[in-house]
Amino acid sequence: MGAAHDNTGTKGEVRLLGRDCAALSVPWGRAETLAAGSLATVTQRLGGAITVLCDGNLYRIAEADADALGLDPRSQAAVPPAAENGNYSAEAVEAAAWAQMGSCYDPEIPIDIVELGLVYACTATPLDNGHYRVAVRMTLTAPGCGMGDVLANEVNDKLLAIPGVDEAEVELVWEPRWNREMMSEAARLETGLL
Numbered sequence: 001m002g003a004a005h006d007n008t009g010t011k012g013e014v015r016l017l018g019r020d021c022a023a024l025s026v027p028w029g030r031a032e033t034l035a036a037g038s039l040a041t042v043t044q045r046l047g048g049a050i051t052v053l054c055d056g057n058l059y060r061i062a063e064a065d066a067d068a069l070g071l072d073p074r075s076q077a078a079v080p081p082a083a084e085n086g087n088y089s090a091e092a093v094e095a096a097a098w099a100q101m102g103s104c105y106d107p108e109i110p111i112d113i114v115e116l117g118l119v120y121a122c123t124a125t126p127l128d129n130g131h132y133r134v135a136v137r138m139t140l141t142a143p144g145c146g147m148g149d150v151l152a153n154e155v156n157d158k159l160l161a162i163p164g165v166d167e168a169e170v171e172l173v174w175e176p177r178w179n180r181e182m183m184s185e186a187a188r189l190e191t192g193l194l
Helices: 063-069 092-099 148-162 185-191
Strands: 013-016 021-026 032-036 041-048 050-054 058-062 119-126 131-136 164-174
Touching: 021 050, 021 063, 032 058, 041 063, 050 063, 058 063, 092 119, 092 131, 092 148, 092 164, 119 185, 131 148
Parallel strands: 131 164
Antiparallel strands: 013 041, 021 032, 021 058, 041 050, 050 058, 119 131
16 A cells, blocks of 8 residues: 555644645535644645545645645655557556556545445547547445545546546446445454454
8 A cells, every 4th residue: 555655754743834725624525724833733735635634624736836834745656557569558548547446545534436436437549649538437435425526526636647647537336335344454454344
């Protein structure tokens, strides 16, 4: 589970916001502004986002705004190659897509969406130009989660960052309904469910 995306050194730290900062409320997904001078406790820093506890509420801050917390922004993980010997293949594109989705984290649980079992399907279909369209079917841990569009958009953006992917579609589905048995063994161990 994402050694390149660990949150060592910042989890649990209390930070003073040095400037106003855009954030998304968790789990509602509402855009808000955290005011300069507010105290925020870092709960996780994974996959290009920082989750903080501020005034009793959780918020997701983009890694690009890490400076507001007095942190140096981390570079994002390299996008996995989707070409083998200069040629794109559906298998290589799908492998790159799964790797990219493995860098998307639930803002409340320090486990990526692949290990959580939220991704049901990922298919790469060739386009006329030799590139690919990637279609993903995924769900959420709870149907009413306001972070659904946020996570789906993050997956979409990370898929489009893969060389050779020109189109991406992320569909949120509710059947089959997610349950803890869909989590990987590593994820269940991490959450104490194993």
